[in-house]
Amino acid sequence: MSLLPFYLACEKPKINEFETVYSFGESILGITTVADGLDWDIVWGPDGNLWFTEQAGRISSLNVSTNEITQHLVLEDTYRMRTSGLLGIALHVSNEGQFFVFVAYTAKKDEETRVSRVMRYTKKGDSLDDPHLILEYPAWSGHFGARVVVSPDGKLLVATGDGAQHENAQNWQSPNGKILRFNLDGTIPDDNPELGSPVWASGLRNPQGLDYSDKGILYVSDHGDATDDEVNLIGRQGNYGWPNVEGFIDREDEIDFASEKRITEPLVAWTPTIAPAGIAFYGSGPISVFNNSLLLATLKGSSLRVLKLNALGNEVVADSVLFTQAFGRLRSVCVAPNGDVYVGTSNRDWNPFGFAKENDDRIIRISHVDRLDDRTIKPAVTINSSDDVVSRGESLYLDYCSSCHKPNGTGVENIFPSLLKAPLVNSPDKISLIDLVLKGKGEMPSFGFLSNEDLAIVMTYIRKRFGPQASPLTENEVQHQRQNASTSHIEN
Ligand code: HEC
Structure with missing residues (x-):
């Protein structure tokens, strides 16, 4: 009782x-x-x-x-x-x-x-x-x-x-x-x-x-x-x-x-x-x-x-x-x-x-x-949206990457490389990709100003969309690489 x-x-x-x-x-x-x-x-x-x-x-x-x-x-x-x-x-x-x-x-x-x-x-x-x-x-x-x-x-x-x-x-x-x-x-x-x-x-x-x-x-x-x-x-x-x-x-x-x-x-x-x-x-x-x-x-x-x-x-x-x-x-x-x-x-x-x-x-x-x-x-209802169906990955890609690599990832011949099956996109080695996007290279700007989460989302997005074998990439991996980069900068 x-x-x-x-x-x-x-x-x-x-x-x-x-x-x-x-x-x-x-x-x-x-x-x-x-x-x-x-x-x-x-x-x-x-x-x-x-x-x-x-x-x-x-x-x-x-x-x-x-x-x-x-x-x-x-x-x-x-x-x-x-x-x-x-x-x-x-x-x-x-x-x-x-x-x-x-x-x-x-x-x-x-x-x-x-x-x-x-x-x-x-x-x-x-x-x-x-x-x-x-x-x-x-x-x-x-x-x-x-x-x-x-x-x-x-x-x-x-x-x-x-x-x-x-x-x-x-x-x-x-x-x-x-x-x-x-x-x-x-x-x-x-x-x-x-x-x-x-x-x-x-x-x-x-x-x-x-x-x-x-x-x-x-x-x-x-x-x-x-x-x-x-x-x-x-x-x-x-x-x-x-x-x-x-x-x-x-x-x-x-x-x-x-x-x-x-x-x-x-x-x-x-x-x-x-x-x-x-x-x-x-x-x-x-x-x-x-x-x-x-x-x-x-x-x-x-x-x-x-x-x-x-x-x-x-x-x-x-x-x-x-x-x-x-x-x-x-x-x-x-x-x-x-x-x-x-x-x-x-x-x-x-x-x-x-x-x-x-x-x-x-x-x-x-x-x-x-x-x-x-x-x-x-x-629970934030937007009355049938139009907000763009994922964060896609919207980050459209905002920051598509001007050069183009919305469909094909790039511009001899100027901006295609991301379709690009080695860095497809590779199990994620470090080179993270490094490139964090620091930039030549005509490719540095995106270190984006948060770790946004970077993880946009890189996961391009890997899933353009690299058939690529695995996702996490915030921690971006953070880790950011730290490595800053340490090596101080040391050198
Ligand atoms: C202003 C133009 C421009 C923008 C914006 C840009 N890129 Fe690039 N990207 C380049 C160029 C140029 C290269 C080639 C760099 C080199 O190797 O010299 C490149 C290379 C790359 C590569 C390597 C491709 C390969 O062949 O392996 C990846 C991956 C990449 N960019 C991803 C991104 C992502 C993700 C974004 C958005 C966050 C982005 N880029 C925004 C111009 C750009």
Whole structure:
């Protein structure tokens, strides 16, 4: 009995426990890092743990009360290159009590062949057994998607990328650029649009977000090309237009195309692009400003967007941009049954927009805070921005380097060297690069006036963008080199 008040006191989140506290509308949001050194998908499990995939091939779960991580399986044949690798995960307990784990990943089938696969495993103890192939399809060269989700009526839905072969998306015979629908054993449901075909909907480019609402509506996020990132409401046999229709049906050629094929327009489209990734429906919970919204993790936008839905769930009535640049690129989002939201960052991926901090990539918890003290509360919405999607790396590059090396890094022949695959950019030896940028050389000015952080960000940016093999570079490395330089200056 005497435990009760103590227990209650522990249960209430105290504001001081949070790393940062934000306000959004009437809600106060507390931020906690629950794990670091990870990436890709996160999903709340029926076992009460947070499950996650890592692009390199590992499937694990995290007990969010103890912070204990259990590794369940490593897919040894994972092929990770840029955006391929182990991607989406979905969990489901069958009527017979089997704990199924579905994953989408890119595999090395043999020395030459790469394939995309959807697999089902069955959890036994801590390990995942009984590998069961649901689907194997061409990996192609890019736009791998992919997310998986189990519908309220017990079907497996898979969102696949077009493989960077645009024509796949409108080709009903190709599994690429589609929403596919399977029974949980991989057979094809009798009520799919076409007998014997898993295709449920078509016309997608590179979907990286898929979730059901509490009304059983399926939503997908899809990366557009240079314009028109989208969130779509998926209907049976829907055609979302790619590559012939981007965003809304507004160009003349799009109107022509849509007069021949029935195209469903998105709920929202964004130009300039934000690179939308994970999506999670928030029904009703303690973070009341999120109620009846889609939470959307964005990579390029480096924000969490809150897309408020109308009562029917078929219209987005407000689009708010939270935490811009606060955690970097965001890949995944999921909602726990208690209403906490978990978000996975993606700053260590291949993309030059990312700048990894020491503890990236991490999983962050967003919790409702109902007790306030005098701690500083920051506004979660800082800019009303669809235009501020430029990363700090890119903006530093544009401000300080592009006048000579040009925005695309090609330089000017015989005057300013190209940075594309330049030895200093690509080299594992970072010291010469840091030295050059700190001190300058000939026509190349010295940038010692920039802070260590800015220097680390801009050099990481050029290495990721222009040097395919280059590793990132940290503030400490810049600081170290700055000190070395000043010591050697005094000594000499
Ligand atoms: C005013 C023109 C100018 C600006 C601005 C400039 N550079 Fe340079 N950069 C040069 C020149 C010229 C060289 C060749 C230096 C030499 O070797 O004599 C060079 C060389 C380099 C190299 C070596 C390339 C190689 O071939 O290995 C790198 C890397 C580099 N610059 C990065 C940067 C970065 C990062 C910035 C911005 C922070 C920047 N530069 C800004 C003119 C410029």
